[in-house]
Amino acid sequence: MTVPETNKPLTILIAAETYRPQVNGAAQFGYRLAKGMKARGHNVHVLACRADNGKSFTEAFADEGTVHRLKSHGVFTHEYFRICYPWEIKNDIRLLFDKVQPDVVHIQSHYMIGEHVLYEAKKRGIRIIATNHFMPENLNPFLPFPQWFKDIIGRVSWKDMGKVMGLADVVTTPTPLAAKAMHQHAFLRKVLPLSNGIDAAAYEPLPGEEIERNANPTVLFVGRLAEEKHVNVLIDAISKTPAELKVHLEIVGGGEVKAALEAQAKRLGLGERVKFLGLASDADLRKAYIRADLFCMPGTAELQSLVTLEAMSASTPVLLANAMALPHLVREGENGHLFTPGDSDELAARITELLRLPSDELEAMGKASRAMVEPHSIQGTLQTFEDLYRGASYEDKVV
Template sequence: MTDSAARSPLTILIAADTYPPHINGAAQFGYRLAKGMSARGHNVHVLAPHTTKGKSFTEPGGDWTVHRLRSHSVPTHDYWRICFPWEIKREISMLFDRVQPDVVHVQCHYMVGEYTLYEAVKRGIRVVATNHFMPENLNPFLPFPQWFKSIVARNSWRDMGRVMGKADVVTTPTPLAAKAMHEHAFLRKVLPLSNGIDAAAYEPRPGEQIERPDHPIVLFVGRLAEEKHVDVLIDAVAKTPDHLNLHLEIIGGGEVKPALKAQAERLGLGDRVRFLGLVDDEELRLAYLRATVFCQPGTAELQSLVTLEAMSASTPVLLANAMALPHLVENGSNGYLFTPHDSSELSRRLTEIISLPEAERELMGKMSRSMVEKHSIDATLSTFEDLYRGRLHETETV
């Protein structure tokens, strides 16, 4: 490759089965990837499902182009949309004709990602495939007995290997996720590559004074879904000593929100648990900054961008000892792990951190912030650029 070719802008097609306004880690990564690559001068196109009923179309305006495919709602999910192959295959092919991408980056092995990958392979276009999902993430939305869900999960793993095995490079956010893909999807070469975070975006601004209430706050951010186990956190808050007056702030929406509200009322926490719903980026930043501690009780996290965001705001963390979350904790330094589903242990850890002198909590927060440095979004974008151009291979260490 010549020097000029190595520096020339690329036309990048990002295929995502979930994308904003959806609220989840995969959607946010797709958005940040598009934003970052566009800022680096590349011609970026995103292909994602239509957010409502209607024909496929291209969104007007924007720094990059977003193409929406005809999609259909899912009865068991409040916003997820699926695309039927017989409705999108031809439109994907026509989009390739118009866009003429140099590289395709798929974010999933399901509908949009799968058929975009097939079209790229057929045309000899370089493909990078990133996996953000564990098949078990689908369990809460499958109205079937567990034995049948297990069959679905095994088939999904097999499909992941079959589809992503055709890509030139396969990545996933953490080494643990890569190991799972080796073992269950039989993908031999998977590059662990952090989703990346712009840590500076969550810091206090020069001269800014953060207004904090006179009571401690434990914060949760994320989709209110079964696998997030926010009910465990609510139980833990109820078990903390009354004199701490610990409050819980919950940011996000989802199918279990009514049950969580009912649980808080039943436990007498109505005035200490605030459901803030979906918030904008500035409100989210301030929530991280005013929190005393951040908690992620979920058991199906491939990386947990919201935990990285909280750590960027110099917040101590309490994380379930499951999936990739242990990679984000140095026990006793920036927070603690707790046994999944164990609200009593979580309550003890909450009490322990909140009872610390403020100076010691600040040291824990500073350790969180320092640990985020290795997850720099700039490093992630640079690595993906190298992968797009074929300058880095999945067997290399990042």
């Protein structure tokens, strides 16, 4: 395996199973990684599924580099997720390596694209970095099988992750808790916890900027409307808050359970208090974070939760499920609270407690959220990945 030369601009190939315009944490991370490395002067190539039917193609962008879209297929259980068949993409991958001649590859998944990019890089002696964004729970909504069979698929997926990512030179994941899960289930013994990173300043109000606050106390959720996000628990909690508080909920995102959530809100008589904003532009999403009084993430399969970090960057107090990596983002009583996953009564009580605080106390909690984001600087994350690309191992930080 060759190690890229120090200080010379690198040719980086990022293999992303999910990428813009898909909306999820892994897709957002891949885009930010490409954009950040391009801004550092590197030659960046992204390999991802195309978002519709058709042949593979290539398009160039000023901010993120060159994006190569592979022929893909829709799945009947999801409105936008796409998959690539190995027998259709292996030759395209081989030809892309011949053309691009990458110094390093960075896979974002152990599935079809990541797996075959890794195998091709291994054959050619190219340095490989692998980052895991996966939890088996992410698959469950797309598998029309009983839970016992989903559990088998989950175990097989973990095993495959170990087989594929075990061939990489360095394996990373966003949090220490996620690294421990990879030890336990994928039998990967050396995993580097490395935050996805965030540009916190992008979510702060600009000098002189005036963003009108919501007319009523508002809780915000941002994310894919999927089973493992448990947005239904949040909607139930809103219905259980005192009527005189007039608590509203804004939901940003789309996904396979949106219709069911809309029906739930209507059934509970929350039609005027729950707003489904759909997919939002970066500018509109930023304003939603700044307007919100509280941010809530009820999901139970979060490896880091970029949207929670974004909300915290906007100085917003948080209410997070006590599951997976979310406890790392709460200092109890300082910037918000944890609640028992699935317990809408407890969540309703927490929402009520926070929204009854004096405005200066709630503002202080928001400031504590903002201070906690500092260690997640995107520039620090990009520098660490660049070091890894050039041969660093960070053995002292591996768990």
